[in-house]
Amino acid sequence: MVMQYAxxxxxxxxxxxxxxxxxxxxxxxxxxxxxxxPIQSDYWWLGKLENAHEVEVxxxxxxxxxxxxxxxxxxxxxxxxxxxxxxxxVGGNSAYLRxxxxxxxxxxx
Numbered sequence: 001m002v003m004q005y006a007x008x009x010x011x012x013x014x015x016x017x018x019x020x021x022x023x024x025x026x027x028x029x030x031x032x033x034x035x036x037x038p039i040q041s042d043y044w045w046l047g048k049l050e051n052a053h054e055v056e057v058x059x060x061x062x063x064x065x066x067x068x069x070x071x072x073x074x075x076x077x078x079x080x081x082x083x084x085x086x087x088x089x090v091g092g093n094s095a096y097l098r099x100x101x102x103x104x105x106x107x108x109x
Contacts, residue, residue, distance in 0.1 A: 032103035
């Protein structure tokens with residue numbers, strides 16, 4: 001079965017940066033929805049353990065737009081190596097999935 005819908009997740013160092021990128025993604029119709037959550041991250045970076053307050057953002061989109069969405073995030077993100085993960089949406093409410101189709105019609109960069 002070919003992937004039709006995806007959840008694309010990334011993180012940001014501030015709510016303001018998250019808001020700016022979310023706005024650009026939605027205005028470009030690369031995703032139908034973005035959900036953000038404040039998180040606490042612990043990770044290795046440049047040989048050191050780091051701890052940071054971040055904002056996690058999950059975008060709901062069509063599989064056909066995943067590469068364009070990833071490119072948009074990479075081109076507009078302040079992190080040198082931003083998290084970008086993609087999870088296939090399997091099943092779900094058919095009316096909701098149609099809504100994703102409708103809201104991302106004409107998705108562009």
